[in-house]
Amino acid sequence: MSARSNWCNTHRGPTERAIAVAVIEVNSGPGGTVWSCPDCVARYGIVPLDEQSPDHPASRIQYRTPGSPRDADGASGGR
Template identity: 35%
Template structure:
């Protein structure tokens, strides 16, 4: 009996977030969280950006800080 082998999913099979990019003001696939505004310092909220806007504007995703 042959042993099953594990094949990791291809990059294109990985789930990607879809949502609103605050930089180009449109929907996009592959958005990343850029900043979190705490509720104690105002109304609170989050900002997201797509890959091209992250590169163009020199943004650092929140998880990569």
């Protein structure tokens, strides 16, 4: 993964804390990491990269399914 960012790729703005949510893989040259802030992770139900299912491609953002216990109230609980 690339170095930590203070940019949220989801709302396209600065953030104090960024969470890795996907990896950009390319055939040549360096790849990159897609970052989201905690608010966007909770708002859009994004699964952080370190919590994603091993069979989910890291190059795609994974979303929580509606009705998931952690997202039942639309919050991640860890703000």
